[in-house]
Amino acid sequence: MVQRSSRFDLSTKLLSWWYNQKNKLIKNIRVQDFFARFPITSRVARKEGEAIFQLMTGFVDTQILFTFVKSGALRHLEAGSLSIEELSDKIGINIKSTEILCRAGYALGFVRLKSKKIFLARRGALILSLPGMMELIEHHSIFYADLLDPISFFRGEKETKLSKFWPYVFGQAESLDSVDVSRYSDLMSKSQFMVARDTIASIKVRKDTKWLDVGGGSGAFAKELVNKHSSLKISVFDIPGSSAENQPHKFIPGSFFTDQIPTGFDTVSCIRVLYDHDDQTVFDLLTKIYSSLPVGGRIVISEPMLGELSPNKWGDTYFATYTYAMKTGKTRSPSQVSELLEKIGFSKIKIFPSRRPFVTTVIEAYKN
Numbered sequence: 001m002v003q004r005s006s007r008f009d010l011s012t013k014l015l016s017w018w019y020n021q022k023n024k025l026i027k028n029i030r031v032q033d034f035f036a037r038f039p040i041t042s043r044v045a046r047k048e049g050e051a052i053f054q055l056m057t058g059f060v061d062t063q064i065l066f067t068f069v070k071s072g073a074l075r076h077l078e079a080g081s082l083s084i085e086e087l088s089d090k091i092g093i094n095i096k097s098t099e100i101l102c103r104a105g106y107a108l109g110f111v112r113l114k115s116k117k118i119f120l121a122r123r124g125a126l127i128l129s130l131p132g133m134m135e136l137i138e139h140h141s142i143f144y145a146d147l148l149d150p151i152s153f154f155r156g157e158k159e160t161k162l163s164k165f166w167p168y169v170f171g172q173a174e175s176l177d178s179v180d181v182s183r184y185s186d187l188m189s190k191s192q193f194m195v196a197r198d199t200i201a202s203i204k205v206r207k208d209t210k211w212l213d214v215g216g217g218s219g220a221f222a223k224e225l226v227n228k229h230s231s232l233k234i235s236v237f238d239i240p241g242s243s244a245e246n247q248p249h250k251f252i253p254g255s256f257f258t259d260q261i262p263t264g265f266d267t268v269s270c271i272r273v274l275y276d277h278d279d280q281t282v283f284d285l286l287t288k289i290y291s292s293l294p295v296g297g298r299i300v301i302s303e304p305m306l307g308e309l310s311p312n313k314w315g316d317t318y319f320a321t322y323t324y325a326m327k328t329g330k331t332r333s334p335s336q337v338s339e340l341l342e343k344i345g346f347s348k349i350k351i352f353p354s355r356r357p358f359v360t361t362v363i364e365a366y367k368n
C-alpha cells in the first residue's frame with residue numbers, strides 16, 4: 001500500500017515537472033517566434049491563438065444568435081430575402097445596428113449578404129427547422145443571467161434563475177402550478193425529437209414490449225416510439241399536469257419521490273430525467289425501478305453525459321454547468337451511471353456509442 005502511494009507520488013512529480021518545463025517553453029516569446037517560422041508549428045500556434053480568441057468571444061456569438069432569434073430576424077428571412085433597411089424596419093433595430101448584426105450573422109453562418117440583400121443561410125435554416133431549437137435558444141437568457149457573475153455562481157452563493165425554471169426538481173410536485181408545468185413540458189417535448197430519434201435508433205425494441213416512460217412529460221418520446229413501433233403499449237409516469245391531450249399513451253400520474261413505480265412493464269425508460277437530480281434521488285429512483293421490473297426486465301437511460309475518458313465541450317462544459325445551475329442537477333459520465341446501476345443489481349449494462357453526444361448518450365441494463 002505504502003509502496004503504491006510512493007510510486008504514485010513519483011509519477012505525479014514527474015508529470016508536474018513535465019508540464020512545468022513544457023509551459024515554460026510555450027510561454028517564452030522567443031520560442032514562440034522560432035516556432036512561427038515553420039509551417040507545421042506555425043499552424044499549431046495559429047490554431048491555439050484562434051481557440052483562445054474563440055474562448056474569449058464565445059459569449060458575443062451566443063448573444064448575436066440570441067438577437068437573431070428573439071428579434072424575429074431569422075423568421076422574417078425565412079419568408080424571403082430582405083435589404084438591411086427592410087430587415088431593420090421589421091425587427092425594430094436601427095439600420096446601423098442591423099448592418100452590424102447581419103455582418104456578424106454572416107460570419108457565424110446564419111445569413112449571407114449578396115447583392116445588397118440578406119439571405120437565410122444553411123445554418124439559419126437548420127436552426128429554424130430543428131424542433132424546439134428556437135425555444136431552447138430563447139430560454140437560455142435565464143442561464144446567461146445566472147452566469148453574469150460567474151465567480152459567485154461557481155461559489156454557489158447565488159440563488160439561480162434556472163432553479164426556478166425547473167421547479168419540479170425540488171420534489172414539490174403538488175405545489176407546481178399548471179403554467180409552470182406546461183411551460184417546461186412544452187420546451188421539453190419540442191426538444192425531445194432529436195433525443196427520441198437517437199435513443200430509438202440505438203436500442204432494440206420488441207413489438208410486444210410493455211413500456212413505461214418515467215418522467216415522460218407530455219409524451220413526446222412515447223409518441224415517437226409509437227410512430228416507429230405501432231404495436232407497442234406505452235404508458236407515461238409523471239407528475240400530475242404533465243400529460244398532453246390526444247396522445248397514444250396511457251398517463252399514470254405520480255411522483256417518484258413519494259410513490260412506487262407502477263408494475264406490469266418489461267421496459268422502463270428515463271429520458272433526460274436523471275441529470276436533473278442528485279445522487280441520492282437517482283439512487284432511490286433506480287432502486288424503485290429495479291423493484292418494479294420483472295426478472296429479465298430492462299431499463300433504458302438516455303440523456304447527455306460527461307465525456308468518458310476526456311472531458312468534452314457539451315457534457316463537461318455546457319450540461320455540467322447547466323445542471324449545476326439547477327441546484328439539484330448533476331451531469332454524469334456513462335460509467336458513473338453504470339456504477340449506480342450495478343450497485344442496485346442491474347446487469348448486462350451496455351453503453352451505446354453516441355451518434356450525437358451533445359444530444360444524448362444511451363445506456364441499457366437488465367434485471368437478473
Ligand SMILES: C[S@@+](CC[C@H](N)C(=O)[O-])C[C@H]1O[C@@H](n2cnc3c(N)ncnc32)[C@H](O)[C@@H]1O
Pocket residue numbers: 168169171173188189191192195214215216217218220221237238239242254255256257270271272273276
Ligand atoms: C427534463 S424533463 C424530461 C421530459 C422528457 N422525458 C423529455 O426528455 O422530454 C424531466 C421530467 O421529469 C419529470 N419529473 C420530475 N420530477 C418527477 C417526479 N418526482 N416524479 C415523476 N416525474 C418527475 C418532470 O415532470 C419532467 O417531465
